Structure formats: structure tokens, C-alpha cells
Amino acid sequence: MEVVDEGSDGRVARVSLLRTPLFEAHRAAGARLVEFAGWEMPVQYEGIMAEHAMVRERAGLFDVSHMGQVEVRGPRALERLQWVTANDVSLLADGRAQYSLLLAPDGGIVDDIIIYRQQADRFLVCVNASNREADVAHMREHCAGADLVDRSDEFALLALQGPRATEVLGELTDTELSEVSSFAFVDATVAGVSCLAARTGYTGEDGWELYCSAASGPALWAAILDAGRDQGVGPAGLGARDTLRLEAALPLYGHELSLEVQPFEARLGWVVKLDKGDSIASAALRQARERGPERKLVGIEVPKGGIARQDHALLDGDRRIGTVTSGTRSPSLGKAIGLGYVEPQLSRVGSEIAVEIRGRKVPARVVALPFYRRPD
Amino acid sequence: MEFPDDLKYSKEHEWVLVEENVATIGISAFAEHQLGDVVFVELPATGDEVAKDEAMGVVESVKAVSDVYSPVSGEVVEVNDDLPENTELVNDDPYGDGWMVKIEMTDPTDLDDLMDCEEYQKFCAETSG
Numbered sequence: 001m002e003v004v005d006e007g008s009d010g011r012v013a014r015v016s017l018l019r020t021p022l023f024e025a026h027r028a029a030g031a032r033l034v035e036f037a038g039w040e041m042p043v044q045y046e047g048i049m050a051e052h053a054m055v056r057e058r059a060g061l062f063d064v065s066h067m068g069q070v071e072v073r074g075p076r077a078l079e080r081l082q083w084v085t086a087n088d089v090s091l092l093a094d095g096r097a098q099y100s101l102l103l104a105p106d107g108g109i110v111d112d113i114i115i116y117r118q119q120a121d122r123f124l125v126c127v128n129a130s131n132r133e134a135d136v137a138h139m140r141e142h143c144a145g146a147d148l149v150d151r152s153d154e155f156a157l158l159a160l161q162g163p164r165a166t167e168v169l170g171e172l173t174d175t176e177l178s179e180v181s182s183f184a185f186v187d188a189t190v191a192g193v194s195c196l197a198a199r200t201g202y203t204g205e206d207g208w209e210l211y212c213s214a215a216s217g218p219a220l221w222a223a224i225l226d227a228g229r230d231q232g233v234g235p236a237g238l239g240a241r242d243t244l245r246l247e248a249a250l251p252l253y254g255h256e257l258s259l260e261v262q263p264f265e266a267r268l269g270w271v272v273k274l275d276k277g278d279s280i281a282s283a284a285l286r287q288a289r290e291r292g293p294e295r296k297l298v299g300i301e302v303p304k305g306g307i308a309r310q311d312h313a314l315l316d317g318d319r320r321i322g323t324v325t326s327g328t329r330s331p332s333l334g335k336a337i338g339l340g341y342v343e344p345q346l347s348r349v350g351s352e353i354a355v356e357i358r359g360r361k362v363p364a365r366v367v368a369l370p371f372y373r374r375p376d
Numbered sequence: 377m378e379f380p381d382d383l384k385y386s387k388e389h390e391w392v393l394v395e396e397n398v399a400t401i402g403i404s405a406f407a408e409h410q411l412g413d414v415v416f417v418e419l420p421a422t423g424d425e426v427a428k429d430e431a432m433g434v435v436e437s438v439k440a441v442s443d444v445y446s447p448v449s450g451e452v453v454e455v456n457d458d459l460p461e462n463t464e465l466v467n468d469d470p471y472g473d474g475w476m477v478k479i480e481m482t483d484p485t486d487l488d489d490l491m492d493c494e495e496y497q498k499f500c501a502e503t504s505g
Contacts, residue, residue: 048438049413239412239439307416307436328438329415336416358434 059162060236156217161207191223204248
């Protein structure tokens with residue numbers, strides 16, 4: 001696929017997109033392919049609604065090989081990661097993973113990441129595809145003294161998510177998966193393929209993210225789909241991934257998170273561990289915490305009259321109070337939901353506000369997050 | 377994909393069924409397929425004046441928002457009131473129960489700009505190619 005990129009001089013360039021090791025499998029499955037962060041990715045196979053329901057009720061397999069992986073090694077790896085990220089990396093043991101943020105000196109969010117501690121002096125950092133280059137540059141600048149290797153191209157990354165994920169994967173490995181807790185990971189052989197198998201995900205369901213070599217990605221993909229077929233498990237695209245993560249109120253970089261957003265505004269105060277010692281943004285974040293946020297991320301519901309979408313204005317009467325960052329019709333709940341930033345005094349659950357949809361003021365309400373929580 | 381040969385089609389992927397002076401309008405199978413599962417439909421009201429090639433409504437899928445353009449000028453004389461509550465009709469039966477509006481045309485020569493079934497299929501093949 002080519003993307004037509006119109007430059008500021010009006011000249012049109014055709015840009016080839018990157019493809020994951022599973023590209024041919026997607027094409028063979030009849031996926032609809034779209035551009036995402038410079039990659040040609042499957043947005044859907046059967047349809048977003050069907051794939052969304054499949055993940056909630058059974059399980060779905062996602063190709064997220066476009067995501068980046070940066071290895072941080074050496075005697076100063078821990079110290080440098082502590083410096084550049086928000087969470088306390090020293091809390092990690094071998095085989096444990098942590099959600100965190102790469103921060104700029106002013107507290108802005110460079111990326112949201114997962115850090116896997118493989119050994120005391122070896123960490124794998126999983127980053128968003130859209131930020132990979134910026135992240136690597138940022139880490140090179142602020143992690144001097146640690147060995148940094150961008151290993152993104154070496155990996156395929158498959159995510160099997162949903163209530164049947166562990167059962168389906170269990171058929172393909174001798175590893176006792178039930179002993180691996182949430183945000184833990186193990187080295188496992190799945191369908192003959194060596195993997196880092198992590199109990200993490202981005203859908204609000206139980207599930208696994210499997211890092212394997214790029215070359216063995218297609219075999220692993222096919223084996224999981226074979227094992228899951230009887231259970232109603234199939235491939236799921238980025239469209240369903242987006243509706244699933246939004247229902248679970250998981251932020252997406254470029255929507256809820258950016259360099260202009262600070263963690264306390266984005267409901268990510270729990271990630272910020274200021275007591276771990278000085279770090280790149282600790283001075284800015286201490287100030288920000290004392291001052292209190294100027295805006296807060298909230299969940300909104302639009303009972304009728306339209307669907308709130310990214311960039312729609314949020315209003316209190318006729319006064320602009322914020323902006324929608326993500327919005328869709330929730331397939332699980334059957335109503336329009338969204339995330340957005342509003343002034344703190346209107347962030348309380350139950351606040352009656354409005355969203356401007358195509359020039360019309362449509363009533364909306366601030367609701368508790370997440371929109372969807374999986375049954376115990 | 378089905379393209380009934382008794383309909384005319386616009387470049388914006390609406391179909392038009394002409395009965396005397398009234399045009400029934402919906403979106404084509406190509407359009408609903410491109411959109412994916414339709415989850416919201418906004419239509420004009422009966423009595424509204426609409427102008428050729430201007431947006432008269434909106435269809436939204438989970439991911440995308442798309443305007444519905446009127447292929448003809450005239451007055452809306454009937455609206456498919458079932459659609460807002462049953463948006464899946466647009467996907468399940470785009471040329472039948474998924475119809476959107478009926479417009480009493482002010483200028484039947486508006487129809488001259490539309491494609492027949494064969495031309496439209498060619499147009500879709502080029503668009504998706």
C-alpha cells in the first residue's frame with residue numbers, strides 16, 4: 001500500500017508503508033488494511049463489532065508487531081530507567097512487568113510504555129509504534145551510561161486477549177500458564193516457538209502478549225488460530241482493539257496522552273512515584289501536584305443525539321470547558337462513550353455537560369471509569 | 377457485492393430509485409461495506425429542502441463518520457424512521473429496509489449526472505483499486 005503524502009510545498013510524495021511479519025496472513029484472511037503510524041495494519045477482518053464481541057466473550061488474536069521494543073542493559077540500566085520514567089522500576093523483580101511513562105523534563109508524556117525486567121541488569125521496554133524513533137532518541141539523550149538497543153525489527157508481537165485466552169494458549173505449551181499472574185511474564189515454548197509470554201494486554205480482558213522472533217511469527221499466529229478455532233477464537237484488528245481499550249478506559253498516545261499532557265491530568269497519578277528519588281521530571285511533577293491539575297481526563301456518556309468524536313468541543317452551557325480525545329459507540333454497552341479533558345470543577349461523576357456535534361449541542365454526562373469492567 | 381440495475385448511483389455512493397417525480401435514496405453496498413458496522417444515522421426531517429451534492433445526513437460506523445449527500449435537489453417527503461433505532465439495516469439491506477429518504481425532485485435533469493449500474497461498478501473498482 002502507498003500513502004499519498006501532500007507536503008507543505010503542495011508536492012505529493014508516495015510513501016511505502018512498513019509491514020509486519022504477519023502481513024501475508026492478514027491479506028490471506030481478507031483483512032481490511034489501513035495505514036497506522038506508518039504501518040500497513042489490519043483494521044478489521046469480519047467486522048469491528050463481531051471482533052469486539054469475540055474478545056469480550058471468547059478471545060481474539062491481534063498482531064501488534066508494529067510496536068517497538070528497546071532493550072536497556074548494563075550496570076546502570078536500572079538507574080537510568082529510574083531517571084527517565086515515572087514509575088519506580090526498583091519495585092520490579094525478574095519476570096515482572098510495569099506500566100510506566102517516559103517523561104520530558106517539564107513532566108509532559110513522551111510515551112506510555114511497559115517495562116519488563118528480564119534480569120537485574122536487563123530490561124525490555126515496549127513502546128508505541130508512532131513514538132518509536134522519538135522514544136529511542138529521548139532515551140539515548142537521557143539514559144547515557146546504559147546500553148540501548150532498538151530491537152523492534154527482531155520481534156513479532158501477538159496479543160491473545162479474552163476469557164478463553166489462557167485455555168487456548170495452554171493447549172500449545174507445557175508451561176503452567178495459570179501460575180503466571182497479571183503483569184508477570186515467563187519464557188515459554190508455545191507451539192514449538194520460543195516466546196516471552198506476558199500476562200498483559202490492552203483490552204480490559206485477561207490475556208497474553210507473546211514476543212517471538214519475527215521469522216517465527218507466522219507459525220505462532222497460525223498455531224494459535226488453529227487451536228482456538230473450535231472455541232470461536234479468531235483474528236481481531238486494530239478497530240476492535242480501539243473500542244476495547246476505550247471501554248476499559250485505557251489511554252492511547254496521541255489521543256489522551258501527549259507531550260502537552262501531564263500524568264496527574266491524565267488519571268495517571270498512580271504511575272508517578274515521586275518518593276523514588278530525583279528523576280527527569282520530579283521537580284516539575286512536584287510543582288504540578290501542589291498546584292493541582294488545570295484539566296482532568298473524564299469519561300463521558302452521550303445518551304442520544306450522536307457520537308462524540310476526537311476534537312469535539314465539550315461545553316458547560318455555552319462555555320467551552322474542554323475537548324473530546326476519543327469517542328465511539330461502545331459495542332458492549334450499546335451507547336456513545338468518550339474520554340476527554342474538562343476543567344476540574346466539572347470533572348465530578350454526574351456533571352451534566354454537553355458535546356458539540358456538527359454544530360449542535362448534545363447533552364452528555366460525566367460517568368465513572370472504566371466504562372467496562374470484566375466480570376470476576 | 378450487489379448493485380441492482382434498476383437504480384442510479386452517485387460518485388458519493390448514494391443510490392437513487394426514481395418513481396415518477398420522487399427519488400428514494402440510500403447508500404450503496406460498496407459504501408456500507410467500506411464504512412463497516414453502521415451505529416448512527418442522522419437524516420433530514422420531512423419538509424426539509426435539500427440541494428444537489430450537499431450534505432443532508434450522516435452515517436457513522438464505530439470508526440468513521442461519513443456525510444450522506446443528496447444526489448438531487450428537492451423537498452424531503454418521507455424519512456425512514458426505523459433507521460436511527462435499527463442502524464444495522466444499512467448494512468443488512470442497503471437497497472431495501474436500509475433506504476434513507478424520499479425526495480420530491482425540483483429538477484429531474486439532476487438525474488443526468490448519475491451513473492447506471494455498470495458505470496458505477498467500474499467507478500467502484502477504480503476507487504478501491
